[in-house]
Structure formats: C-alpha cells, structure tokens
Amino acid sequence: MLTTPSASPVAEEASSTRRSPKASILITTLLLGVLSFQLNASMVTPALPQIGADFDADSAAVAQVQSMFFLAGAISGPIMGRWSDFLGRRRALLLVLGVMAAGTVLCLLAPTLPLLIVGRFLQGVSSAIFALAYIVLRENLDSRMFGTSVGILAAVNGGVAGFDGYVGGLMTEAFGFRSIFLVVLGLTAIAAVCILAVVPGGRAPSSSSTGRMDWWGAAFLSVFLVCLSYFVTTGSAAGWASVQTLLLGVATVAAFACFYFLEKRRSSPLIAVHHLRSRNVWTVIATTVLTLTGIFAIMNFTVVLLSQDAENGFGLTASLSALLFLTPAALIGVFAAPLAGWLTSRTGWIKTLRIGSAMSLACAIAAALFADNQWAVLAAVAALGIFYNGFFLTAVNGLSVLLSPKDAPGALPGLNGASFGTGASLGVALVAPFAGLGTEGGYVVALWISVGVTAAAFLVSLLVPAPREDSQKGTL
Incomplete structure (x- = not known):
C-alpha cells in the first residue's frame, strides 16, 4: 500500500509530477534498472577465462575486469545517493544508466584489455542504482510492503535466478564474451525508458536536504x-x-x-562527521564491506577459477561451471530474499541480519574444509543462496535505508552501496594472488582468507542497532 506524504515545501515542489505509481509497477521498473547493473557482473563472471585468453593476460590482470567494475560502484554509491537528495531520484537513476551505456559501448569496441577495463569502470557506476532504488521504495511504499520489495530487489543480486550466468557461459562459448555486452546495452535502454515513464520526478518528498552537493x-x-x-x-x-x-x-x-x-x-557535507561516528552508520558499513570481502570472493572468483581448472580443480567448461556454481545460489536467492523481506515485518530486521551473517560464515567454512570435493563446495555455495543472497542482502539493504540520517536520507544507502563495491573489489584483490596460482594449496588459502574476513563481519553485525521498526515490535 502506498503512503501519502504530508504537505511540505518539498512536497509542493514534487506536486508538479504525477502521483506515485502503483507498487507493482514501481517495483518492476526498479527491478529492470538493478538488473541492468547486475547482469554486468553475473554474465561476465563465467567469461573471465576467455577474456584472459583473448587478451593473453594472466589471472591477476583479468581480476581487474571485475575489481575495477566494483571499485567504480564504490565511488558512485555515496556520490549518487547523496546527490539524488538534491538532483531528484529519477534524474539520478537516468544519469547512472547513461554512464553505464557509454561504458558498455566501450567494452564492445575495446581492442585492448586496458580499454575494456575502462569500459568496465564506467559500467560499474551503475552500482548506485541499488541504493537509489531502495530509497525510492522507502519513499513510496508503506513499511510492510517496503520489506518485501527490498527482498525482491535483493533477490537479483545473483542475477536472473542464476540462469543469466549460465547463458553468459553459453554466449561466451558460442559468440564470444562481447556478445554479453549487447544484451546488457539493450536492457539498459529498456530500463531507462521505463524509469522515465514511471518513477516520480522532482525532489524527493522525504528529503529535507538544503544547500548544495558537496x-x-x-x-x-x-x-x-x-x-x-x-x-x-x-x-x-x-x-x-x-x-x-x-x-x-x-x-x-x-x-x-x-x-x-x-x-x-562543510555546511552541507556529503555525510556529517557525527553521522560517521554514529553506531547507526559505521556498523552497517563495516558489516557490508567485510561480508562482501569474504563471500563475494568465494562465490564469484575463487570457486569460478577452481571449477574451471582442469589440472588442480574440477575441470568444468565455462557454461557448466556457471550452471553448477552460480545458478543454484542465485535461483535459491530468488525465493529466499522475498521471504526474508516478508519475515522482517514479523521477526525484525536485526534478527534477519544476524541469521544471514552467521549462516554465511558456516557455509564459507564448509567450502574451505572440503575444497577438494566438488559436490561439497557446490552444496556450500548453494546454501549461500539462502543465507547470503536471501537473508543477509535483504536485511543489510533495508537497514541502510531505515538507519540513514533523517537530514540526509540518501547518505547511508549510498555509502552502503559503496561498501558493496569496496568489499567486492577488496575481496578479489586479497585472494587473487593465491587463487591465481592455480594450485590446490592456493585455492585453499584463498578460501580460508575469505572465512577469516567473514568471521569478522559476523562479529561486527552483532553491534548493528535495531531500527525503530524493530523496537516497535520489541525485537532486538
């Protein structure tokens, strides 16, 4: 059910735009936007070995294709999240899609690996679309619908039920990795048209921000x-x-x-210093960075290389690797994330976060302990579809909106978006020297590094404070 903003000067400014769209239409439109970003990560992942072969590059160099993509996301998240408080949510969404489209064209035409990496960096700017989408949902939906909608959007963090990764592998084998970017470019165009037609324009009714962008x-x-x-x-x-x-x-x-x-x-800072020191802010950021550093590297780098290594790994093709090690977690997450969002209105956001964090750690430990067993690793990664793609991502994204400072509603979602990019980039950077060795011992060391970081993430998650919604239900 949609909320009706109370009258205010900002609301009057937004009154020139059409009324908030129906929940289903709004969620579907934003879903197209976040998929435009997510396919850039999930469909390219199984193509990494071919990219290295085509450009005659080693694993460390190829790692930049992903690490620079997420580094751009780290930079764009806080900037676009905060700028949208002044610019308006719809304009911000269209801007990041435009930059992503330019990067996609560059990736299609890039004759060298450095130019491809530049294109990937531009594509990564669209990471901010997640934070912007969550803010738009909070400003247009009631509390119960907000939890479910966050779960729906969080479900696509693994792509289109994981089949996009499989299709990416098939396209890589049949047409080459550049064909993936044609699909991304088409979806970006569709998402931009829908956002222009559906998302309300003008300044956000809930934003009390004054002054200028810092x-x-x-x-x-x-x-x-x-x-x-x-x-x-x-x-x-x-x-x-x-x-x-x-x-x-x-x-x-x-x-x-x-x-x-x-x-x-600064009179109008990107984020006030006292907010950075607030437990509402730094605990959410630290939990996200540490969890992404640990779990993303396992799911989207170490296991991908391990599964396709014919000598010291499982010796699978790109498409079969994606089908077995990327698709199950994403498919499970499609159902687990909306369920987690629905549960937040009953059990609370904090409990959902801690369950997701603790069980993600357990899955990481299982993968490291049984790294030489293809089916054990598969089971551990698939279970992450429930606890990481489902519970953790839904809870931490919702909390970033609910715990954001009232005078800067776009600040914490933006910083949390940066935390995703930073964590993913750091995770790949930390394990690449070991996983890139292509040895059994190297893969094991990489996995245990990820376990250690994920354990730290769980400890920090225990410090995240409960939002008002949890307090009203009496949950801790």
Whole structure:
C-alpha cells in the first residue's frame, strides 16, 4: 500500500509530477534498472577465462575486469545517493544508466584489455542504482510492503535466478564474451525508458536536504576509495612492506584525513562527521564491506577459477561451471530474499541480519574444509543462496535505508552501496594472488582468507542497532 506524504515545501515542489505509481509497477521498473547493473557482473563472471585468453593476460590482470567494475560502484554509491537528495531520484537513476551505456559501448569496441577495463569502470557506476532504488521504495511504499520489495530487489543480486550466468557461459562459448555486452546495452535502454515513464520526478518528498552537493567531499572520498583498493591490491601482490605499498598506505590515510576534516567544515557535507561516528552508520558499513570481502570472493572468483581448472580443480567448461556454481545460489536467492523481506515485518530486521551473517560464515567454512570435493563446495555455495543472497542482502539493504540520517536520507544507502563495491573489489584483490596460482594449496588459502574476513563481519553485525521498526515490535 502506498503512503501519502504530508504537505511540505518539498512536497509542493514534487506536486508538479504525477502521483506515485502503483507498487507493482514501481517495483518492476526498479527491478529492470538493478538488473541492468547486475547482469554486468553475473554474465561476465563465467567469461573471465576467455577474456584472459583473448587478451593473453594472466589471472591477476583479468581480476581487474571485475575489481575495477566494483571499485567504480564504490565511488558512485555515496556520490549518487547523496546527490539524488538534491538532483531528484529519477534524474539520478537516468544519469547512472547513461554512464553505464557509454561504458558498455566501450567494452564492445575495446581492442585492448586496458580499454575494456575502462569500459568496465564506467559500467560499474551503475552500482548506485541499488541504493537509489531502495530509497525510492522507502519513499513510496508503506513499511510492510517496503520489506518485501527490498527482498525482491535483493533477490537479483545473483542475477536472473542464476540462469543469466549460465547463458553468459553459453554466449561466451558460442559468440564470444562481447556478445554479453549487447544484451546488457539493450536492457539498459529498456530500463531507462521505463524509469522515465514511471518513477516520480522532482525532489524527493522525504528529503529535507538544503544547500548544495558537496563535490569536494565527493572528490576526497573517491581518492580515498581508489587508494584503499590499490593499497590492498599492491600489498597482496608485492608484499605489505614494499615501498609502493607503504606509499599507497600513506596516501590512503591522508585522503581519508582530508575528507574527514573537510566534512567537519562543510555546511552541507556529503555525510556529517557525527553521522560517521554514529553506531547507526559505521556498523552497517563495516558489516557490508567485510561480508562482501569474504563471500563475494568465494562465490564469484575463487570457486569460478577452481571449477574451471582442469589440472588442480574440477575441470568444468565455462557454461557448466556457471550452471553448477552460480545458478543454484542465485535461483535459491530468488525465493529466499522475498521471504526474508516478508519475515522482517514479523521477526525484525536485526534478527534477519544476524541469521544471514552467521549462516554465511558456516557455509564459507564448509567450502574451505572440503575444497577438494566438488559436490561439497557446490552444496556450500548453494546454501549461500539462502543465507547470503536471501537473508543477509535483504536485511543489510533495508537497514541502510531505515538507519540513514533523517537530514540526509540518501547518505547511508549510498555509502552502503559503496561498501558493496569496496568489499567486492577488496575481496578479489586479497585472494587473487593465491587463487591465481592455480594450485590446490592456493585455492585453499584463498578460501580460508575469505572465512577469516567473514568471521569478522559476523562479529561486527552483532553491534548493528535495531531500527525503530524493530523496537516497535520489541525485537532486538
């Protein structure tokens, strides 16, 4: 059921636009938008080995195809989330789709791997569409419908029931990896037309933001995220005591310090410093970063390489690897995520988060313990469809909206979107030096690294505070 915003100056500004669309139409439209982004990750994953072969690149170089994609998502999330408070949700959605379309065209035409990586970076900007979609849902749906709708959108974090990964593998084998980008470009165009027709324009009725977008803050935050990513990548490859790694570490700290002190002086900051220190904010961000660092690397990098390694792995083709190790988790998540969203209105958001986090850790441990057993790894990854794709992603995305500061409703969803990109990028960077060895021991070490990070994520999740919705139900 749709909510009716109370009268306010901002609401009057939005009154020139048509009334909020029906829930089903709005959810379907936003679903097309997030799928445009998600297919860029899920369909390309089984094509990574062919990309490396076509460009004669090793695993470390190919890893940038994914890591740079998610690094762009880390940068765009907080910028577009906050900018949408001023720009309007519909304009922000169309902007990120436009950038993604430009990146997709570049990927189609790229003659070299560096240009392909640039295109992937531009495509990754569309990661912000998740945060924007959740904000739009919160502003147009009531509390009960919001939980279910978040679950529906979270369900596509694994793609179209996992079959997109399988189709991506088949397309790679039959037509080459570039054919994937044609499909993405077509869906992006359809999503843009639907968003233009359905999503309300103007400023958001719930936004109380005044002033201007903090572009200096956005610039320093972007520099910090880039330096952080390269610090981890270089440290993993060249050693944590190398000169280059130490210089990047200093640059990372300096960039964050500049961002922190700049935000203290801004009248309209990207996110206020006191919000960064708030338990409502930092615990959600840390939980997301750590979980993505651990779980994403298992599902979308280490297991993919392991399954297609004919000498020290399972020796599967790209399509069969996707069918066995990507499709089940995504298919299960399609049903588990809406169920988790429905349960949040009954058991609470916090309980759903902690169940998802604890059981995801258990699945990661199982995969590491039985890394030499194809069916044990398959079962562990499939179970992540319930607890990671379903419970965890639904809960953490909903909490990012519910715990966001009232004076900047787009801030925490945007930062949480950045956390997804940062975590995914860092996860691949951490395990690539070991999984990229192509040895049995290398795969095992990569999996246990992911287990350690996921354990830290579970501990931090215990500190996330309950939103008002949980308090009203008396859940903790």
